[in-house]
Amino acid sequence: MASKGDLAAVLGDLRASSGGKELIGVDAARCAQALGVDGVAVSLPVTGEPGELVWSTPGTSARLEDLQYTLGQGPALETAAMCAPVIEPDLVHVAAGRWPALLPEAIGLGVGAVFCFPLLLGGACLGTLTLQRAAPGPLKEAEHTDAWLVAGALTAVLADGAQQWAASDAKGDSVLYRAAVHQAAGMVSVQAETTLAQALVRLRAYAFARGRPVVDVAEDVVARRVHFRKDQDGPGVSDR
Incomplete structure (x- = not known):
């Protein structure tokens, strides 16, 4: 006790x-x-x-x-x-x-x-x-x-x-746990031609559907292992 x-x-x-x-x-x-x-x-x-x-x-x-x-x-x-x-x-x-x-x-x-x-x-x-x-x-x-x-x-x-x-964040060595999520949301926004808010929703939905933490998916996006494209099929996964 x-x-x-x-x-x-x-x-x-x-x-x-x-x-x-x-x-x-x-x-x-x-x-x-x-x-x-x-x-x-x-x-x-x-x-x-x-x-x-x-x-x-x-x-x-x-x-x-x-x-x-x-x-x-x-x-x-x-x-x-x-x-x-x-x-x-x-x-x-x-x-x-x-x-x-x-x-x-x-x-x-x-x-x-x-x-x-x-x-x-x-x-x-x-x-x-x-x-x-x-x-x-x-x-x-x-x-x-x-x-x-x-x-x-x-x-x-x-x-x-x-x-x-x-x-720390301004120098690019942020200690924030989800720094990769914010970076990934920006990338998804460009890839899917959508707003940052909608990009974050897509990240979360993709993570939840696969039972993964959104941080892990974000790291895949930043590393270009996952790519979100503008079409009706949702996000695609790159082999690169």
Whole structure:
């Protein structure tokens, strides 16, 4: 069972981080253990898009964020839109029409409960902190309080490191997890003679239909292994 010492250590590591690339060096698994969950993930909203994954435990949490990004629905998107937490202690009992594409996929991943908190900066939502557990059930009161403490620490780290993120992206060595998606969307837009928004929809649909993370498909597009053409047959796959 996690102790207050575990949480204090995680908060200390976060506060010692200057943001930017250093956040990736903070142990997300240790954070999950301190909060009594199986995994954590942090995403930063991008204007008009679901979010950019910047920190997570590997495996289920990262895959859940990928699914939300690919499908354009889920607790992180709701949290970012409302600037309010989304707490679902048992995904089996969530109304099917709420996240119709995401729910069966998330349950199939073994996610039983999700708890999503906004990273609030004034009246704005800087990002989202998503906790997930395999076993359904609510967070204990202390765990809920601790999650808000971590969310506050993450907000401070990301706000302090905002210039580092922007500088890395401007130099072309972006640490953003989905940098390839934005590059691929631009390529698809040219190949299929469509808008960037429509290009992103095609990328997501292609990835979902094949059960692949959209990031992987984007990397194939950038490497010119997948080519989207303007016709009625949808995207084609190049042998090059």
